[in-house]
Amino acid sequence: MAVTEYENEPIRGLPGYLPEGEHIVWQGVPDWRVFARSALYTRWIGFYFTLLTVLALVSGSLGGALLTAISGVLALGLLNLFAWGVGKTTVYTITNRRLVLRIGVALNKCINLPLATVGSASLRAHAAGHGDIALQLTGKHRLGYAVLWPHVRPLRLRDAEPMLRALPDAENVAAILRRTCSGVVPNARIDTDTAPAANIAPPRKAAA
Template identity: 65%
Template sequence: MMEYDAEPIRGLPGNLPEGERILWQGTPDWRVFTRSALFGRWIAGYFALLALWSIASGGFGGALASVVAGFATCGLLIGFAMLVEKTTVYTITNRRVVLRIGVALNKCINLPLKLIGSADLRPLGGDHGDIALTTTERHGLGYLMLWPHARPLRFSKPQPMLRALPNAQEVAQILADACAMVTRTQPNEELAVPGGIEGAVA
């Protein structure tokens, strides 16, 4: 039995309440995730510079060691990124955003749309991009709890992030429309979202 086989709906901790429907689901692209979230190009470039420096200094053994270490490190990054793609599901419904994340420690985080103040799209080339979410209330989610699905360097006020999304512009529009609809139809009501803003941690 796989760890997510018990999910009643893929990417969600429980069945949808009455009136809630899924608008979009997706996962990170591991190639783009490696490059953008794990700084794969910078790390590969670092080891390449070490190898070139060793060659320029006449240390061919050091150059070989740098190349081997570089391949090993990049292999680990790629392996981690592929696991992230396999275990991550982002879901947008007409009431919330749900992040099912975690390679070793699995968790499901609910963010009611009513509490999302803004969603910032960062293009990553092609049709890919990241979407960082800013909430109007403190959510109690630590940076390490969210990482790598967190906006970089925002330690005091961590921002959940939908990473390395294909068709990111389309996803951002779906999210914007859903938030606008919630604001228009339920300006003074609490959303019935299971688990509140932190959601279930499994």
Template identity: 60%
Template sequence: MIEYDHEPVRGLPGDLPKGEAVLWQGAPDWRVFLRTALYSRWITGYFALLALWSVLSGSVGGALASVIAAIVTLGLLAGFAVLVARTSVYTITNRRIVLRIGVALNKCINLPLHLIGSAELRGHANGFGDIALHLSGRHGLGYAMLWPHARPWKLSAVQPMLRALPNADAVAKLLADACNALVPNVKEEPRTSTVNRPATGLEEAHA
């Protein structure tokens, strides 16, 4: 038996209730996650500067040590990114978003669509992107519980994030349609940068 073999439906903690259907499932791309969530390019640049400084200072040993440290650090980060990609499943149904996350301690986080005030799409190269979810009302989610599936620096107003998604524009439109379907007789065209749901008595979330 391997981890997650007990799941009745992949990425979900239990069988779907009557009337609920899976609209989309996906996971982070580890290469994009490494670059955008773990800031591998910044880390590479930092060690490159250290190595350059060592060379200019006449310390070949220091430069070599910086290169070795860079290789080890980036290797560890890449390994973590691969594990995140393998253990994470994002699910959108017609009623909720489910984040099955956690490398060491796995957990499933249910986010009912009616709690999503809005969602912000941040695009990356080649059609990849992140979708940050602005939640309305109290939700009890902590930054440490969600990391790295949380919007950076939003410590007090935590925003769950679907990270490093392929075809992010299509996922954002699907999410917009699912949220709008909860509000009959109201039509709203999804925008490129955001996915908004008309207000239904819930306080609208802001970035």
């Protein structure tokens, strides 16, 4: 697996042309509105500032309430602007050999994850068919939490898990990932359950 910074992409979402025998199986982008709610917690932050504003009004501090409300609007505006930027600059790609995350709002970078390194994956469902897919990698890797953020499973600081965020039709993407991983690991058992947090990648054989 590798992290690559680049300026030009001959194929959308990829830093270079695919080698012979490799082809794109699926490609998609996060829904920025769902990303704002699920990854940046804009609803909770909005509720927090609303509560502070109400408390300031109850205590008789009109100026404090106004300042709090303005701060909340600015904070939510910046978070939604960042989420919009993530939606515009992020491309997730599954090929028959690897998974590629093109991420970075200010500076584009590609993270290449060979499918053979995906030990397991879990689907967390959101409303309207959206969802996140977290990937647990096998072996040693140098993908830090800060490098992956915000495309990373929350609070997994030590062993960072890349995450495909706010995917439309997430169950279908999970099914595609299952089939593709099955092609890399022949005769592996594939869990067909698509419930939230279900294991969707084929298990790895234990070392002899």
